[in-house]
Amino acid sequence: xxxxxxxxxxxxxxxxxxxxxxxxxxxxxxxxxxxxxxxxxxxxxxxxxxxxxxxxxxxxxxxxxxxxxxxxxxxxxxxxxxxxxxxxxxxxxxxxxxxxxxxxxxxxxxxxxxxxxxxxx
Numbered sequence: 001x002x003x004x005x006x007x008x009x010x011x012x013x014x015x016x017x018x019x020x021x022x023x024x025x026x027x028x029x030x031x032x033x034x035x036x037x038x039x040x041x042x043x044x045x046x047x048x049x050x051x052x053x054x055x056x057x058x059x060x061x062x063x064x065x066x067x068x069x070x071x072x073x074x075x076x077x078x079x080x081x082x083x084x085x086x087x088x089x090x091x092x093x094x095x096x097x098x099x100x101x102x103x104x105x106x107x108x109x110x111x112x113x114x115x116x117x118x119x120x121x
Contacts, residue, residue, distance in 0.1 A: 002026060002027065002028050003026075003027045003028070003048040003049065003116065003117075003120050004027070004028045004029075004030070004045065004046070004047045004048050005022050005027045005028070005029050005030070005047055005048065005049050005050070005051060005116065006029075006030050006031075006032065006038065006041060006042055006045065006047040006049075006050045006051070007019070007022070007029060007030070007031050007032070007050075007051040007052075007082075008031075008032040008033075008034070008035060008037070008038035008050070008051065008052040008053060008056070008061075008064060009031075009033070009051075009052070009053040009056070009082070010033055010034050010053060010055075010056040010057060011053070012033075014053070014082075014105070015031045015033070017107075018031070018051065018082075019031060021107075021109040021112065021113070022112075022113070022116075024109075025109075025113045025116075027116070030045060030047070033056075034056040034057050034058045034059060035052070035056055035058060035059030035060055035061060035063050035064030035067065036058040036059040036064075037058075038050075038052065038059075038064050039059070039064065039067045039068070042068065042071075042074065046073065047077060048077070048078075048120045049077070049078045049079075049080060049116050049119055049120050050068060050074075050077055050078070050079045050080070051079075051080045051081075051082050051116075052064050052065065052079060052080075052081060052082065053081075053082060053083050054081060054083040054085055054090065054094070055083065055084075055085070061081060061083070061094070062093060062094065062097050065079055065081075065094065065097040065098050065099055066097050066098065068098065069097070069098035078100040078101070078119035078120060079098060079099045079100050079101075080099070080100060080101045080102070080103055080112075080115060080116065080119065081094045081099045081101070081102045081103065082103045082105060082107060082112075083102075083103075083104065083105060084104065084105045085104075086104050100119050101115060101119060103115060
């Protein structure tokens, strides 16, 4: 079974890196450039895992996660936060919003793929 991933990040470079790493791992990848766009893209798909940045324009990662969790279709979809932030208070806020896990940038491709496979199982 091919896993479908939605990756949300305002950095074009990071979106490109994620697309390459995840496609190389055999995943089907959709991309969005901020939380608002992420919710739009999400409305037309059923990803196995969502990856999101925290610091983004329009709608940040916390707002995006809360928006995802308000949808019955995506209430149980695993969400991994991928960010440069590492503060315990931010991790707690992400967990409270509904995040499943936290990965600090720059990411290790193999660890990211392993984390995706773990939460998608």
